[in-house]
Amino acid sequence: MADRSVDSRQFRTALGSFATGVTIVTTRAPDGSPIGLTANSFNSLSLDPPMVMWALAKTSLSLEAFEKADYFAVNILSADQQSLADLFATRGAEKFSALNCDTGLGGIPLLRGCSALFECRTSYQYEGGDHVIFVGEVVEFAHFGRPALAFQGGTYASVVRYPTLSAGGAAVPARDVDSSFSRDFLGYLLGSAHARLMERVRGDLERYRLSEAHYHVLMFLSNEDNLTLKELTTLTQLADHQVSYQTLADLVIRDFITVSGGDYPSTRARLTPDGHRVALELAASLKAAEAYAERFLGATEAQTLKMLLRSILHAIPPVAAPSGADDA
Ligand SMILES: Cc1cc2nc3c(=O)[nH]c(=O)nc-3n(C[C@H](O)[C@H](O)[C@H](O)COP(=O)(O)O)c2cc1C
Numbered sequence: 011m012a013d014r015s016v017d018s019r020q021f022r023t024a025l026g027s028f029a030t031g032v033t034i035v036t037t038r039a040p041d042g043s044p045i046g047l048t049a050n051s052f053n054s055l056s057l058d059p060p061m062v063m064w065a066l067a068k069t070s071l072s073l074e075a076f077e078k079a080d081y082f083a084v085n086i087l088s089a090d091q092q093s094l095a096d097l098f099a100t101r102g103a104e105k106f107s108a109l110n111c112d113t114g115l116g117g118i119p120l121l122r123g124c125s126a127l128f129e130c131r132t133s134y135q136y137e138g139g140d141h142v143i144f145v146g147e148v149v150e151f152a153h154f155g156r157p158a159l160a161f162q163g164g165t166y167a168s169v170v171r172y173p174t175l176s177a178g179g180a181a182v183p184a185r186d187v188d189s190s191f192s193r194d195f196l197g198y199l200l201g202s203a204h205a206r207l208m209e210r211v212r213g214d215l216e217r218y219r220l221s222e223a224h225y226h227v228l229m230f231l232s233n234e235d236n237l238t239l240k241e242l243t244t245l246t247q248l249a250d251h252q253v254s255y256q257t258l259a260d261l262v263i264r265d266f267i268t269v270s271g272g273d274y275p276s277t278r279a280r281l282t283p284d285g286h287r288v289a290l291e292l293a294a295s296l297k298a299a300e301a302y303a304e305r306f307l308g309a310t311e312a313q314t315l316k317m318l319l320r321s322i323l324h325a326i327p328p329v330a331a332p333s334g335a336d337d338a
Contacts, residue, residue, distance in 0.1 A: 029162040032091075034098045035064055036111075036119045037082040039075035044106045044119040047072050048099035050161050051141070052084055060148040062128055065141040071102060073142065079132060081116035082146060086126040088156035089168050089310065094121070095159065115149055126153035157310040170311045200319075210299035214292055223251045224261055225292060231267065231281045232289035240275035248328055261285070 036046035051065040062084060066076055076082060087095055098105055111119035114129045121127075130146025137143075160167040192198055208222070215225055226246040231237060237245075239258060246253045255274050261267040266285035269277050281289060304312045 023164075026163045029160055029167070031125075032087045032095050032159045032161050032166070033064070034085045034087060034094065034121060035066075035076075035082055036085060036121065037072075037076055037079040038117045038119070040078055042117075043075075044111070045072045045075040045079075046085075046098050046105055046119065046121075048095045052086075055145060060151075061133065061145055062130060062148060063143060063145045065138055065143045067141055069140070076132075076144060077135065077142070079116070079118075081114070081118050081149075082130055082132060082144065083114050083118045083120055084128040084130065084146075085121040085124045086128075086153075087159040088123060088125040088154075089159050090156075091123060091159055092166050095166065123156070124154065125156045125158040127151060168310055168314050170314050171308055196322075207296070207299045207303065210302070211292060211295045214295050218264075218288055220288075221257075223253050223257045224266075226251050227253055227257060227261060227279065228266060228281070228285060228289040228292060229296075231279060232286065232293065235280050236278050238272070238275060239277045239279065242279065243275065248323075 030050040031052070033049050033052045034046050035049050035052070036044065039045050047066070047070060049064050049066070053063055055061040055063045064084065066073060097103055106119060109119075109121070111121060114120045115131070118129070120129070127150075128146075128148050129150040130148050132144060133147045134145040135142055136145070158169060160169050192202075211225070215222070220228075223246060226249060227242055230242055230245050239253070239255065242258075243253050255277070258267065258269055258277065258279055261279075262269055264284075265282055266288060267279045267281055269279050271278050300312070307315065
């Protein structure tokens with residue numbers, strides 16, 4: 011007989027390449043207590059009749075309750091329900107005590123804030139090695155349009171759709187420049203994506219005769235007023251722009267900011283009412299540019315992109331500025 015033993019760690023790793031959603035399957039035990047656990051073995055099975063399936067480890071504390079239950083519910087978790095997934099993957103945890111649940115068929119607890127929900131009548135149970143396979147006929151279902159949580163390679167993930175250039179009428183580039191630098195170099199991609207977004211604000215900047223350094227000062231002040239020049243310099247340097255005393259002086263002359271107190275670099279700047287108005291207008295242009303990009307990316311993808319960019323910024327600290335670089 012051939013040796014069929016498999017390295018279980020390798021086997022798990024190989025299985026982990028298969029990307030899935032994440033669910034919490036719930037039911038009610040004969041004594042009335044709510045039961046649930048995180049499961050990614052869920053799958054669709056039949057359309058007519060509508061059926062779904064999932065598998066439960068025979069070692070699970072919830073096994074007896076599911077074996078005896080007439081109904082179970084599959085709660086498809088949304089992208090922001092990671093902590094719930096962790097809680098329901100913890101053996102023996104107090105899973106329901108802090109939750110407000112709705113009640114479904116047979117009194118089963120239904121979780122709130124999910125991406126979709128299937129209430130099922132248990133139809134079949136099959137032996138499946140160290141798991142029991144549950145097949146349920148879907149009696150009720152609902153989907154709520156929230157982005158779903160995914161699981162791949164042993165970690166939670168979010169679903170990022172591939173952009174389709176034609177989506178929403180996006181223009182196909184006139185000339186497809188096939189260079190590995192322009193296609194693959196992160197710095198180039200970030201830089202040109204930034205330039206592309208800023209193009210949409212540039213008209214406003216030109217109208218107000220403002221540079222990008224002026225623009226950064228106005229935007230940072232509209233976020234948090236009364237920053238010192240030193241603070242503004244630090245913030246804008248991170249975005250590769252130099253704010254000098256002259257930048258502030260220009261904005262004072264234009265009556266967009268007032269400066270007060272302390273000598274350079276502790277001079278503090280505040281927006282004037284005119285400065286507020288211009289900052290709002292610029293922010294609206296940038297928001298519109300972002301919304302335009304989101305139309306092609308999708309909201310989840312845009313959030314994911316921001317999260318990834320924040321991780322880059324977090325992972326790569328700024329190189330300390332050479333001494334004297336922040337002089338006016
Ligand atoms: C993403 C993820 C998916 C899981 N999928 C399953 C599954 O399909 N079946 C299963 O029996 N356990 C699965 N588990 C493990 C159970 O959630 C975990 O063993 C839980 O403690 C069982 O709870 P219980 O013993 O209180 O019933 C999964 C865990 C995670 C984090």
